[in-house]
Amino acid sequence: MTPTSCRRSRTCRKSSASSSTSRTSISPTSARKGSGSPRSSQQPPRSRTRSGTRQALTSTRCRSRAKRCCARCARRKTGDERRSELELLRPESAEAASAALGNGSVALAGGTELVPLLRDGIVRAEKLVELRDVVPRGVDGTRIGAGTTLAELEADPEIPQALREACSLAASPQLRSMSTLGGNLLQATRCWYWRLKFPCYLHGGDVCHAKAGQHREHAIFGNERCASAHPSDPAAALLALDARLLTTARELPLAELYQLPTDDDRNVTALEPGELILELEVPQPQASVYLKAMERRKWSFPIVGVAAARFAEGIRLALAGVSPIPWALSSVDALDQATPLPGTVYKVQIARALIRRAVEAVNAPAGA
Incomplete structure (x- = not known):
């Protein structure tokens, strides 16, 4: 698997950097064989701005759970880390929304307050009752x-x-x-x-x-x-x-x-x-x-x-x-x-x- 299949953790970047250097380094002899001008064999200087086609390094996890570039990219999944599943309810009236609340259900409007509380485990819910269409x-x-x-x-x-x-x-x-x-x-x-x-x-x-x-x-x-x-x-x-x-x-x-x-x-x-x-x-x-x-x-x-x-x-x-x-x-x-x-x-x-x-x-x- 090539290093680009991972979003590059610190370990991956170190290994891919050495691998990339070994592939792109060019000896003087090969440079002369490849072109009559030494400049044609030199790589252009890297732009200070990010290329439109270059991938942003946004995560330390692999893209696919089936393919990982190294053992450290694998996230160990324990019982505490398993995501709880939430069911989203979309009632047709305010009365129906009110009746659906309780017993593990909480109201969801804009979500700017509720989502962080759910994420931090302060609020626990099994169902979210969406209010957008009824309030x-x-x-x-x-x-x-x-x-x-x-x-x-x-x-x-x-x-x-x-x-x-x-x-x-x-x-x-x-x-x-x-x-x-x-x-x-x-x-x-x-x-x-x-x-x-x-x-x-x-x-x-x-x-x-x-x-x-x-x-x-x-x-x-x-x-x-x-x-x-x-x-x-x-x-x-x-x-x-x-x-x-x-x-x-x-x-x-x-x-x-x-x-x-x-x-x-x-x-x-x-x-x-x-x-x-x-x-x-x-x-x-x-x-x-x-x-x-x-x-x-x-x-x-x-x-x-x-x-x-x-x-x-x-x-x-x-x-x-x-x-x-x-x-x-x-x-x-x-x-x-x-x-x-x-x-x-x-x-x-x-x-x-x-x-x-x-x-x-x-x-x-x-x-x-």
Whole structure:
């Protein structure tokens, strides 16, 4: 078998390099016999750019399990490495999708949240229930389908500015083109202890490992039992906008979708098993804005996100990245009630500055 039959592991490249040298080296005698000009026997210099026909070295595994160039290319397959088989269900209605959930089945919308959780073994499933064709998508006045992508929302001039800005600041363009609004509202924490499957409070344990460990990106509110921080930008914007949800079972304010974990219930959402978010009713404010502090200028989860919306009754404020759930502030002064950990005190100062800017923005005259 020639070396090109493998995508070349380090061992293969070493052996193929020596083999290739032995085939292409040309003695001076053979060069003179092959051509009257020495230049005709010389190989052209290798281009610095990759040839259009040259194969990219993208994997250390062989292309075919039946043919391997060396023993080290063979991947040993153990019981733990065997892939579990997933069945994909495509129901014809939201009611059928809801009925199909449970007993090893989980809902699949955009997949940007679920697929990594499945890959890392945090979520286990036997069946995926695809929601693409059964959950409403698009904007109709003040109603937004839960299947609408963040990319569609950030480009729609009819929805409130705070929601547009929150969607445009979430993730990367590729992820926003797939991520649905409903899925984004239900995304899990980015706490590394939870992601690494430590036996933390959200996983059913008795300890929040972040409190005694690394917690620079964690909560400053609602962190009595769990100090994780909710990562959704649109959730904070919708909370400030006083949005309401329509599910397969009921209608409720967005604020009632979320709950702090307790000893009896470690979930941070109040959805019943099989309950799906279908639509959101989003009122139009007089003015709104979403401001975000993050590690990078783009495509990063919020250190602190601040949403402000001005209605006739007053200004509503909500924060992202500061609590296990999106956090509503009753007033600017409510920030004084924060309970930061030693490593998150700086978040209070960031939140204070962003709140001041957000309030100034929504109180500014139109067109200013």
